[in-house]
Amino acid sequence: MIDPATASADIDLGAFAANIRAVADLVAPADVMVVVKADAYGHGLIPCARAARAAGVTWLGVATLGEARKLRDAGDTGRLFCWLYGPEEELVVPVAHGIDLGVHHPDHLARIAAAAATAGRPARVHLKIDTGLSRNGCPPELWADLCAEAKAAEDAGAVEVVAVWSHLAAADEPTHPANAAQLAAFESAVAQARAAGLTVPVRHLANSAAALAQPAMRFDLVRLGIAAYGVDPADGTLAADAGVPLRPVMRVRAQLLATRRVEAGAGVSYGHTWIAPEATTVGLVPLGYADGIPRHASSVGECAIAGRRTPIRGRVCMDQFVIDLGPDATESAGAEVTLFGGPGSPTASGWARACGTIGYEVVTRIGSRVPRRYIDSAVV
Ligand SMILES: Cc1ncc(COP(=O)(O)O)c(C=O)c1O
Known part of the structure; x- marks a missing residue:
């Protein structure tokens, strides 16, 4: 670790809270899930998670079960969604810890239902439809099966289907044709799930870019990552155009x-x-x-x-x-x-432009040798 006098990454939790609140005001009545995966995009998982909760955030989102576990071990008891786990990962503890799990395939549902039986409580699941990113999520041809199996598992008391969700391919380019196609596919998948008897209390599709620029994509919940950290998702003016003044964190x-x-x-x-x-x-x-x-x-x-x-x-x-x-x-x-x-x-976006990458990578890559110093511009 470098001596903090010599070099540091100074994290302004006041700016983080202000960014979250600004987006929350914009997207209301939709709710906000703050994404704190990858060590809160390099800003520090636990301090950022605590700051988000203190700012009134109901939902946190992480990619891996390890990240979810760290939050529970640190005493976080709120709604926590986790969407990436491997075929050999053990799911009983996550279910016992009340961690909401993404389901991308009927096979996942069977594993989660088995874990719920051992944990002695229903697992909270979010069914993911692949609407066109072709990266993860249930292939459309298996969606009817997944919904039917989820309904049966819910009726058996093994799972609670909390949400249907998906992820966008080109939200940072609001006029890209993939956006309209994915929105239509998402709405149709929700309708199919409801027709299969699932209530689908929560629908979530939007990341930062869509939350800022595509009101029709906000549904019940947006998954807010990079904008919370004060970096414009499109290296441009998406936030400013939406009237959201982002502050670097x-x-x-x-x-x-x-x-x-x-x-x-x-x-x-x-x-x-x-x-x-x-x-x-x-x-x-x-x-x-x-x-x-x-x-x-x-x-x-x-x-x-x-x-x-x-x-x-x-x-x-x-x-x-x-x-x-x-x-x-x-x-x-x-x-x-x-x-x-x-x-x-x-700015991080300026470095990204110079280096041919994205602001996400610039902040997320700042390594563990660089000490994080936490400040709150709202109180200093
Ligand atoms: C599934 C999922 N949802 C939401 C986000 C947040 O995206 P953003 O940082 O663009 O807001 C990510 C981040 O990559 C993600 O993988």
Whole structure:
């Protein structure tokens, strides 16, 4: 772990709560499930889960059973939905812990019903229809069977069918034709489930992008991930267009470890992929690709010192990289460098653009060696 004075990811739980509340106001009367998988997109599972609950969030969502287990072990007793587990994973404890499980195939239902018998309580399940993502979820040709089996399992007291749900392929492109097709397929799957005798109290389809931009997709519940963390899902204006001012939750910062003067023609960092065209001062930032700083940011990313942009020069190394402070630099070791997420600094989306990736990856990859420091801008 890096010393927090040297480098840290500062997590603003006040901004996190404000983002959640802003989206909740927009989508009401639909409810909000805050997605805290992947260590809350790199922001820290338990602190973010607690902050979400404190902000009044009824539902949390995770991908893996391990993540769900950590939340229960930390004392979270609220509604918790988990949708990804392997064929050998044990389901009795999750059912006993009241964790809602995604069901993607009739085989899952049989396993869950068996686990419920051992756990001595009905399992809460959400039936997932594949509406066109072709990644997970019940293939349409098995949907009638799944609904019939779910109804039988519900009648037998083995499961409670809480929801029908699905996931979108192109929600970040609101005019993409897949959106209308998936919406129609979802509505038809819900109708089929109800015709099979299931009440389907909850329908959920939308992620952040759809929650912001597609009112018809909000149904009873939206699954809110990236927007809660203050990153626009489409690297654009989806949130602003919806009147939702998102605030970055993660700021990655470090202290300059050293500065040095380089003369024109000096090669900087491994491979000398950047040669100083004129004399300048460069500064050493103590974070690297082992910390999740993309190597693709080599010579294309930028940081900020007191709002002044400082470009990355040469290759990002495992533990450090070099920025250009300019020929007239006055900074010295100890100066505060913001990589992204601060006022007047680049954003996670800006880093993503420079690196040919998405803001999700930029924040989620910040590694475990980088200490998280929790602040609440609402109270400081
Ligand atoms: C099934 C599912 N629902 C919801 C989300 C949240 O998506 P977003 O972060 O775009 O809001 C994800 C994240 O990838 C997901 O996998």
